[in-house]
Structure formats: structure tokens, C-alpha cells
């Protein structure tokens with residue numbers, strides 16, 4: 001499938017294809033398709049690849065040039081993501097900052113914050129972690145209890161965050177904290193930028209199902225950051241956070257579908273090798289998996305059309321997230337079944353193969369970025385007009 005937005009964007013696409021052909025070689029090519037939004041595999045190589053992209057000026061396609069971006073538009077951004085996924089380049093280690101924090105700063109950050117933080121993101125000099133969730137605040141994010149109090153020119157932060165993706169690599173954290181101690185729920189929260197390398201910040205890794213130290217818990221004990229490190233207004237952190245989650249749900253599904261298509265193709269190949277295509281029950285499930293990735297493609301094309309027309313995809317991204325995450329898990333279950341005993345090998349000295357890792361990590365897809373139950377609530381209430389879920 002080709003995405004074609006006319007001659008100017010075609011030149012951009014050809015330039016990108018040429019660059020990828022020239023640079024996606026050697027150990028970078030050996031790590032094609034490695035990594036994911038919550039997959040920390042081959043971290044150092046992926047970081048080196050991000051620096052290669054940065055040197056080629058391929059990060060921040062639509063970010064303004066004054067902050068180190070290319071200053072191009074949404075169409076080029078879409079083409080970049082699509083061609084990048086098509087080339088099956090390693091998953092960018094800096095995705096968190098590039099896809100979430102950067103757009104948040106561009107939309108809501110102060111001029112000083114943009115000048116200070118955007119260029120090092122694009123130069124891959126500073127890595128970021130997202131500190132939203134807490135042990136008592138996940139789906140119910142408004143229950144955030146980590147607090148920050150003013151002390152002269154500083155904020156002093158105390159509390160705990162959890163599930164911070166790639167937290168052990170983070171130089172900075174963007175954290176949702178309570179700045180008004182008397183406030184409740186969505187009110188009195190602020191979005192704070194906190195340096196991770198200081199005595200008051202303790203980051204401890206948590207091992208995921210695939211045996212990686214992918215996410216972390218973060219403890220703040222009198223951690224300090226500057227008074228000017230609030231993104232948006234003090235007390236308006238909920239608005240800022242929701243803007244970020246909107247970005248997360250809106251655009252990050254686009255390249256994912258190509259990965260799923262590749263996995264579906266590999267599944268059919270595996271079924272052929274195992275002689276499983278003769279089994280009518282398995283055939284039915286394989287066809288079902290194949291149809292799923294076609295539906296994802298169509299949904300994503302609708303999302304692209306909405307974005308290009310200047311509209312926010314809105315509730316459509318909720319159905320897309322729910323569909324993609326649940327279907328991806330079914331694809332993984334089927335792949336494991338077809339792999340037979342090979343799918344079950346684990347152990348200290350054994351490195352999981354791509355198929356196993358993808359399946360194990362897919363189990364988190366129905367949790368992060370809003371769990372499936374929460375997506376169903378949104379669909380029920382906002383799309384179908386059903387009665388509201390009782391709120392705590």
C-alpha cells in the first residue's frame with residue numbers, strides 16, 4: 001500500500017527512502033523491528049539509531065526549526081511514520097519524549113521550556129519518563145497523591161509514581177502532582193518537570209513478563225525542581241495531562257498496524273510450515289487474524305483522513321485502541337499455539353524469540369494507555385449514549 005499526498009510530499013518520501021536505504025545497514029539493519037512502546041530490547045543500539053536519525057535531521061519532522069525540528073507539516077509527519085514502519089527500522093528508544101512530552105511542550109509549554117527542553121530531545125541527549133500513574137491512581141488518575149509544595153524558588157516533591165516506562169533511563173520526569181494540598185480529584189493538580197538525577201529521586205526497576213527491566217517505580221523524597229518547571233498553569237495539570245493522553249491515543253496507532261500485518265504474515269508462514277493450514281478450526285482463526293489486521297488498516301486510514309482534514313479523531317481512536325490491543329493478543333495466542341513447545345521455552349540463559357516477546361508484551365496493551373474496561377466505558381458513554389458509570 002502507498003500513501004500519496006502529491007509531488008512535494010513524494011519528494012520528501014523519496015528522500016527518506018534513500019536515506020533509510022543508506023543508513024539502515026549493519027547492526028541497525030540486524031535490529032529491524034526490534035523494540036516497542038514498552039519493549040526495552042537492544043536499548044543501546046536503538047539509542048544509537050535514534051542518534052543516527054537525529055544527525056540526519058529526521059526527528060521532530062513537524063516541530064519548528066527554531067527548536068531543532070524540520071518545520072514541515074502533518075502530511076510529512078504521517079509519511080515519515082508510515083515509511084519508517086514500512087522499512088521496519090528499530091523502534092525509537094526516545095518515543096516517549098518525541099511522541100508525548102514534545103507535543104505537550106509545543107502546545108502548552110512556556111517559551112523558556114521549549115527552548116530548554118526540545119533541542120536536547122531531538123539531539124537524543126536527554127531521555128524522559130512519564131510519571132502519571134501511582135499505586136492508588138491508574139484508571140482513576142484524578143486520585144493522584146504525590147504532592148509538590150513551594151519553597152522559595154523551588155517546588156519540593158514527595159510521593160510515589162509507578163509503571164514509569166523506561167524510568168531507569170530517564171534524565172527527567174514529567175509528573176502529575178498535587179500542588180494544592182486542600183484540593184480533590186481533578187482540581188489542584190499541576191504538570192511538573194523534575195530532574196531525575198538528584199538525591200530526592202529514587203528510581204527502581206520493575207521486571208516485566210518478558211524479563212526486561214522495562215518500567216520502574218519512582219520515589220520522591222524532598223525532590224526539588226524550579227518554580228518555572230510547571231507546564232501550563234499551576235493547578236491546571238489535569239488539562240495538560242489529558243492533552244498528552246489525547247496525543248497518545250490519536251497518532252501512535254498508525255505505524256503499529258504495519259507491525260501487526262508483519263506478524264500476521266509470519267503467522268501464516270508458520271502455519272504453512274507446521275502443516276496447520278489443513279486444520280479447518282485453525283484455518284478459521286488464521287483467516288480471522290488476517291481480517292483483523294485489514295480492519296486495523298482501514299480504521300487507521302480513516303484516522304489519517306480525519307487528521308489530514310484537520311479534525312481530531314476523538315472517540316474513533318478509542319475503538320481503534322480497544323480493537324488493536326485485543327486482536328493483537330489473539331494473534332499472539334494463535335502464534336504460540338502454532339509454535340507448539342517452542343513457544344513455551346523460557347529460562348535464565350534463554351533469550352526469548354521475537355514471537356514470544358511480542359506475545360508476552362502484548363498482554364500489557366489492554367492495560368496501558370487506558371485499560372480495555374475504561375475504553376468500553378468511554379465508548380458506552382460518549383459514543384453510544386449509555387448511562388454513566390458510577391464515579392467514586
Ligand SMILES: Cc1cc2nc3c(=O)[nH]c(=O)nc-3n(C[C@H](O)[C@H](O)[C@H](O)COP(=O)(O)OP(=O)(O)OC[C@H]3O[C@@H](n4cnc5c(N)ncnc54)[C@H](O)[C@@H]3O)c2cc1C
Pocket residue numbers: 038129130131132133134135136137138139140162163164165166215364367368369370371372373374377389
Ligand atoms: C507496560 C506498561 C507501561 C506503562 N507505562 C506507564 C508510564 O510510562 N507512565 C505512567 O504514568 N503509567 C504507565 N503505565 C500505567 C498505566 O497507565 C496503568 O496501568 C493503567 O492506567 C491502569 O491503571 P492501574 O494499573 O492502576 O489499574 P487499575 O486502575 O487499578 O485497574 C485494575 C482493573 O480494574 C479495571 N477498572 C478500573 N476502573 C474501572 C471502571 N471504572 N470500570 C470498569 N473497570 C475498571 C481496570 O480495567 C483493570 O482491569 C504503564 C502500564 C503498563 C502495563
